[in-house]
Amino acid sequence: MHRRLLTVCLGIALAATTAHAADWPQWRGPDRTNRSTETNLYTNWSADGPPLVWMAEGLGGGYASVSVADGKIYTTGNFDDGQAVTAFDAANGKRLWKTAVTEEPPKHGYEGSRSTPTIDSDRLYVVSSDGRIVCLRRDDGSELWSRKFSDWEGKMMSGWGYSESPLVDGDRVICTPGGPVATIVALDKMTGKEIWASPIDDGAGYASIVISEAAGVRQYVQLLGNALVGVDAANGKLLWRYRRVANSTANIPTPIAVGNHIFTSTAYNTGSALLKLTADGSGGVQAKEVYWLGSKELQNKHGGMVLVGKHIYCGHGNGNGLPICVDITTGETAWGPERAPGKGESAITYADGHVIFRRENGTVLLVRATPEKFDVVREFMPAFQQGKSWAHPVVANGRLYLRENDKLMAYKL
Secondary structure (H helix, E strand, O other): OOHHHHHHHHHHHHHHOOOOOOOEOOOOOOOOOOEEOOOOOOOOOEOOEOOEEEEEEOOOEEOOOOEEEOOEEEEEEEEOOEEEEEEEEOOOOOEEEEEEOOOOOOOOOOOOEOOOOEEEOOEEEEEEOOOEEEEEEOOOOOEEEEEEHHHHOOOEOOOOOOOOOOEEEOOEEEEOOOEOOOOEEEEEOOOOOEEEEEOOOEOEOOOOOEEEOHHHOOEEEEEOOOOEEEEEOOOOOEEEEEOOOOOOOOOOOOOEEEOOEEEEEEOOOOEEEEEEEEEOOOOOEEEEEEEEEEOOOOOOOOOOEEEEOOEEEEEEOOOOOEEEEEEOOOOOEEEOOOOOOOOOOEEEEEEOOEEEEEEOOOOEEEEEOOOOOOOEEEEEOOOOOOOOOOOOOEEEOOEEEEEEOOEEEEEEO
């Protein structure tokens, strides 16, 4: 496609999907774009960082991020008696309840939780790292229903634990057991009863599903063990498959869906691609590669990506997480990769004209979201840091939330 026309199409799609919400009710925010709509932030951000409102403990061990809604915060973590979902009061960080979703802490590489709870009305949904989808009441944490992925012969591409944050779409909750029976499955969100199963026969990756309306077909896009795929939201039928972006170790980043295009990336010396989805003339959808970026140009491991305007901001490199800005319409690098303060992977989010980069060693960078140059406005080291700071930062209701294993820090923006 002509570059100017591609830019226009992407721009129209971006304008159409803008959301307005202060809460952060699921993985990557209200519409899974990793963009907050809040403004007038950072007024309290001094040279030493924003003011710490409170620091809570009792989250358990893990790398899951947090969901925020109606003055409550939810996440998952490992405890001595199993993996659990926890709820906290956003006003003061007090833990409100804890509900175990496994009988003992799951055993796998990099032990700890991964799944960020998905909030829907008075319920929340989570996937345990040993492969169980659970529905709980938000007010008291009581379990309403659960399903084991082993019921569908579920399997992963490798042994680091299920990491998906389930998607609620209308009356359904969608998740990825992997395997030959139900690689992706749609369940009744009220009962857990199966609506359809998509037997793609592929191991589950570490990404979470996004919705696309490309080519006039509502579809669920997911990064699996051997391919990026799109399945029909109505019945789970496989619509298209793109294998080039998949690596054999761990496929992690949640893809970006915008208009009739999908942007996808993985690390382990793989790369990135922009795909265009079009109707195939017989009710199906075909995926065509617009461009490919090799591993030296762009590879995102697990810190995530965000699209602002027509530019993607993320960390680049397998274990390096060097900040980079790339034009999604052309694949050309606007700036970076930058030898920025901090070390290791960069987990990111966007709010009020800035991208927040959280480096693996804990360093937080406030970077102006502009393709003109890499512009670090502020940097600071959080009050507590332990191990690998992999949990993605969250901006909700004027606060920046940083999860660090058993602790959660709330900073006033």
